[in-house]
Amino acid sequence: MGIVAEKIRCRCGTPMQEIVKDISWSDSNGNKYTIRNVPTLCCNKIGCYEEYTSSGVQINVSILADEMRKGTLPRTVEYEERF
Numbered sequence: 428m429g430i431v432a433e434k435i436r437c438r439c440g441t442p443m444q445e446i447v448k449d450i451s452w453s454d455s456n457g458n459k460y461t462i463r464n465v466p467t468l469c470c471n472k473i474g475c476y477e478e479y480t481s482s483g484v485q486i487n488v489s490i491l492a493d494e495m496r497k498g499t500l501p502r503t504v505e506y507e508e509r510f
Contacts, residue, residue: 435468437477443468447506450488460495461503462488486510 434442447464454460465488468479480488490509494500 437470439475441472465506
């Protein structure tokens, strides 16, 4: 017997769809940074723009961003799990 996990639902009750998106930002010196293909969940119901990013993904984005700012990674990277 297998267990099937229910999809995560947004506040409106609609099941969220898994997507990937790029996260970009600039520092005070004008350096632009981008992390590509970050996994995110979003609601596709018309008029509902809810997005959800898991805490594990948030931690990994933070680790990658720190390494990018330190110069140990290039300013544009693909998302990868480090935590």
